Amino acid sequence: MKVTLKLAGAFVHAAGFSHKELDVEPGTTIADILAALAIDRGRPMVIARNGHGVGTDEEVQAGDRILVSPVFSGG
């Protein structure tokens, strides 16, 4: 199934892309996606799935839009 992954902030530069269409198996979690793309989960991050804050153990669904951003704490 297809999902869209969007990266923000420093993750863009670390991963070398800002958005990507991914083809994943049912049951795939956001943590699985991050691991597959070698995105460092040790970095503080905030994740939104279709605009709602979620954790990395969230399973993705077909058509999801996932945003992974560093934690920002205030301009």
Add this chain to the structure above:
Amino acid sequence: MDGWTGQFLRVDLTNRTHRVESFSEEFAHTWIGGRGFAAKILYDELAPGIDPLGPENKLVVAVGPISGIPAPNTGKTIVAAKSPATGGYGDGNLGTRMTDQLRKAGYDALIVEGRAASPTMLVVDDDRVEFLPADEVWGKGTIETNEWIYARYSKGAGVLNIGPGGENMVHFAVVRSLEGRSGGRPGMGAVMGSKLLKAIVVTGSKPIPQAFPARMKELGRDDLREVHRIDKEAGWSLQGTTGVLPWCNEVAALPVHNFRGTHHPDAWMVDGERVHAARVATYGCPNCTMRCGIAVLDDEGREAEVDYENIGLLGPNLDLYNLAEVGALNYLCDDYGLDTISAGGVLGFYADAVERGAAPGEPLFGDINAFKKVLGQIAHREGEIGNILADGTLPASRAFGHGSEAYAMQVKGLEISAYNCKFIPGMALAFGVSPIGAHHKESWIITYEVNQTPRESYGRDKAQKIVDLQRIRGGLFESIITCRFPWVEVGWGVEHYPIYFNTITGQDWKLEDFWPISDRIYAIIKLFWLREFPQTDRTADYVPDAWFDPSFADTEGPIAGRILERDKYDGLLQHYYDIRGYDTRGVPTRATLESLGLAAEAAAAEAYATLT
């Protein structure tokens, strides 16, 4: 007195006199410095009801015990006065060489009184004070004025100046310094302008008194390197504050079309990735190793320094998605000496009012040239519209009428920063209870709230988080003084700051020792507001009606149909008051004031209001 110079410099522009005043160690330990000094001085010395743009108002430029000492991000100075935007206490911080130069000149605060007879540049060199003519640059932008000053003094001088916005007493005119630093959103630049004070230049040659200077030098050097290393590793300054824009857009927190929208498909065109790609220069404050001032070229090829706030409000909030055009409005605001956040709020409000038939004029949304023209009219108070808008959204909404006050996006007269809280209750409350009007600097809980709490919750935990953040950001950081970014953006531990404080002052304070002082500072600011508005009630801490209006709700996207609920917001506000020890009006109780060492102020307050 290690850590403080122990002296204020008081300058009277009317009589062109000055005097040096001493303050006690007890005073220093009670108020620390920066915002603490400014709030106490203004509370003690300003008579209630004075015209903020009259000679009776005072401008306080204040630093703190760690200010200017080489250590992570200590280059900040506070500028404070009674605000023409709000009628209450106003302040702001800005990165500037004024910070270390004022201390080296021998002062922890500069208090400017009166009104000059003609445009003046105040020049302080250690003990020497001069009042020099500034007619040559009166009417000039802040960029040319800075160059004019630098041609006469070294670039190491501490310089604060204003542009036409301040000269014309635009209520959201700021004080400017260096190449892109601004501070004092609630009209501190207008207060300078009202005094015909074009610029302040300070140079000093004295050592800053420190208890353990050698230890501090080593500690500061090592920690500056470490913050730099952490930032490089995290990559925060690659995009600086602009990196947050995609997240705000994704979770429906971006101001779009005067806050009517919360997200937009074109927002990526002005996000941090685009800013990074367009970067032509980087600017930073003194003693900063994670510089966030990213300059891009505007539509006329000029360097424009951008950040998240000004992109959000001068970009999507105005339906502008061209980075060079957004940069142009930023450049103009900086040169006029106008606050970019409020300018974006005012322009968005006016465009909205025109669209709804509440204000005269041609459609503006999405039209860069129209916005440039109106911005110039505001800075110079040209024409009826320019003059009305120069007073800010709240007075403008009252002038336009037709119900436009509901969508004047401000709190207490200060325009809301670039976080659209139509369905983010805690962040909305943070704007509501900010002590200077709607500003994000005090308590930025939005990522915590959206990611770690149920977004729809109005629970006490959110009010407690706001108080916790106010104590750190609005109290500790604004009084010692330091930039909040190492802590908030790259995780530099807050426990480092008492170490700096103790090394410089010779004290042995723990982190928790600062919280009562933070609370004391917030309480005396509350008393300042109470004295100006004795009939105040809790509605002063409410956010705009639009955020409670179902017709303002998104019609699509992640928060479609959702909006703040007034009764629940009121409950959240009460949680905040309960934690703070304030009564149902939002006024500190007598017991709270006494517990904070403000018994005398409590007794004085009885003359103009009732305490419970």
